[in-house]
Amino acid sequence: MRIVVLAGGVGGSRFLLGLRHAVPQAEITVVGNTADDITLFGLRICPDLDTIMYTLGGGIDEQQGWGRAGETFTLREEFAAYGVEPQWFSLGDRDLATHVVRTQMLGAGFPLSQVTEALCARWQPGVRLLPMTDDRVETHIVIASDGDQRRALHFQEWWVRLHAEPEALDIVPVGADEAKPGAGVLEAIDAADLVLLPPSNPVVSIGTILAVPGIREALVETMAPVVGLSPIIGGAPVRGMADKTLAAIGVPATADEVALYYGADLLDGWLVDTRDAASVPTVEAAGIRCREIPLLMTSVSSTAEMALAALGLAAEVER
Amino acid sequence: MRIVVLAGGVGGSRFLLGLRHAVPQAEITVVGNTADDITLFGLRICPDLDTIMYTLGGGIDEQQGWGRAGETFTLREEFAAYGVEPQWFSLGDRDLATHVVRTQMLGAGFPLSQVTEALCARWQPGVRLLPMTDDRVETHIVIASDGDQRRALHFQEWWVRLHAEPEALDIVPVGADEAKPGAGVLEAIDAADLVLLPPSNPVVSIGTILAVPGIREALVETMAPVVGLSPIIGGAPVRGMADKTLAAIGVPATADEVALYYGADLLDGWLVDTRDAASVPTVEAAGIRCREIPLLMTSVSSTAEMALAALGLAAEVER
DSSP: OEEEEEEOSHHHHHHHHHHHHHOTTSEEEEEEOOTTOEEETTEEEOHHHHHHHHHHHTOBOTTTSSSBTTOOOHHHHHHHHHTOSOOSSOOOHHHHHHHHHHHHHHHTTOOHHHHHHHHHHHHOOSSEEEESBSSOOEEEEEEEOSTTOEEEEEHHIIIIISTTOSOOSEEEEETGGGOOBOTTHHHHHHHOSEEEEOSSOTTTTHHHHHTSTTHHHHHHHOSSOEEEEOSEETTEESSTTHHHHHHHTTOOSSHHHHHHHHOTTTOSEEEEEGGGGGGHHHHHHTTOEEEEEOOOOOSHHHHHHHHHHHHHHHHHHOO | OEEEEEEOSHHHHHHHHHHHHHOTTSEEEEEEOOTTOEEETTEEEOHHHHHHHHHHTTOBOTTTSSSBTTOOOHHHHHHHHHTOSOOSSOOOHHHHHHHHHHHHHHHTTOOHHHHHHHHHHHHOOSSEEEESBSSOOEEEEEEEOSTTOEEEEEHHIIIIISTTOSOOSEEEEETGGGOOBOTTHHHHHHHOSEEEEOSSOTTTTHHHHHTSTTHHHHHHHOSSOEEEEOSEETTEESSTTHHHHHHHTTOOSSHHHHHHHHOTTTOSEEEEEGGGGGGHHHHHHTTOEEEEEOOOOOSHHHHHHHHHHHHHHHHHHOO
16 A cells, blocks of 8 residues: 655654554655755754654654754754854754755755655655655745834744744745655655645645645545544644644634645545544535544554544545 | 964964963964865865864863864764765864854855854954965875876875875875965965964975965065974974875975975074984075974973074074
8 A cells, every 4th residue: 555644743753653553564655844944054954854754763852752862962052152043943963963964965966855865764764755845945934023014034933933922924835836846746646545644734834745836736636535634633733833823824723624724625534533523514514524533642552543544534535 | 573373283283372372462373274174074174273273262172182172973973874974084073063164154155264263253262363275275195096097085085094004196285276375364474573384294284385376475575584393303203194295295304304395485494303403504504594492392381482492593583
């Protein structure tokens, strides 16, 4: 079975751990979000790709869900001593080595897809990890500035430095309109038996992947079932600040509204948490098959259960 | 008093410590060798400039004379895990932070002279540190290859990886012929009351500085006395492998031959070690004032004595 998974960082990675556990024989291709990427200290950082790679490769800091286990922070200390900015983005030494290797390869002319493949040769994540695009796309957040002014800042600055506190007036995946799907992405969707949308952020993770021209179209057109899992549980995001990003694009943070935002042309099936059972009729009325199950990814085995439920729903909706 | 010092790495730095101690009120400008520089992992590394900066700024590993005190090696471990080369060049985490900051600034378009000034703002070396050039110059070593073939390799590969074992058939400062003196270098020589050549490697440190068109000429023309200290003591280099680099360019490794290699047009005074007293007449016969004193830089105070002897000799030869 060939499964394509669109994934952000922490949520996507945890879901993938469960999926890999549930169907160890499946060929899993992950289309990773790269719109969180940022260049700091001259180094190209791909937080979502790395979180997936480290999580599935056994190198993640399991407590926080991102960054490396056994991390040290000598370079951060040195950067501060040199007074170079930014100091709000925590870069560990082990993680930094990944960025140095990546930046060197990108500088030598390799596309991000080949760089990611080279990095994965070490981590052996057990999935094929494809960047959503080899082009540069960076999510910017529009916030209010003095008076009637607005200004845009990089997603990471809003998320990490400002803790998503200034209201996001708009969210713009800069560069997405001119980006092409990454090497292998359309081919993987075309060959897939099943496409899954894990409970990643629907706006700045899955949403930016879908913003790359050609990817959403391929998902609409594929004969394979497309099944998603709600990132909103009991009317609130389980982790992260998905509600704030949904508000920015005018989507209420409910399990049904996220499904409608993805669209009935895209989604064939949708899983909501048992606490959101009231959402089921709305989603079904839109023409998306919907089921309620416990959606908390509290362990690999509970997540594997979720993955199996998604596979079950996919079998039901087989086009 | 304005003193210009041409300097390589470890030897030059130790001499500068003594000089600064001997004449704390002097305005010291250091013209640093950049021909040892190398780009590894996409990062621009300037070993001699950094050794000077760390030594005079109190950040050096005093035991080995280069690298940072309290160094850690997390990134080296990670690079090895990724299988990226080279692994023969030991890069510590603290040192690496310097290279990351430098590379970012160079990438943003700043010349090496401004980057060096920015890095020195942290280290406060108490001297003005100027790269010999803002252009790229890299020393390559020609060695024998299969049969009658020759091949050239970067100085660092020959020195660090091969321990200078393959015989150096020639030494070529690649790029030197097209390089221009670094920002401020000619002005500093022009304004100097005294120019000193510490006991650095006469070929790959001082020699490459002199290979930048305009620098040697400025030293020949300056009215200020130019005084050097022999890096050869008792017919052997004190440290490093200066004899091997001298052999490559056909200069015998003796205290007098190094003086003659620099030339009587350049040098006004030359200090040799007491063990090389026999060299004095030859040097003097060439028209270079020569004195014998103990030349071992065993401590800051003994090095300060050497620096004072150089100042004394300079006063004797005042043009």
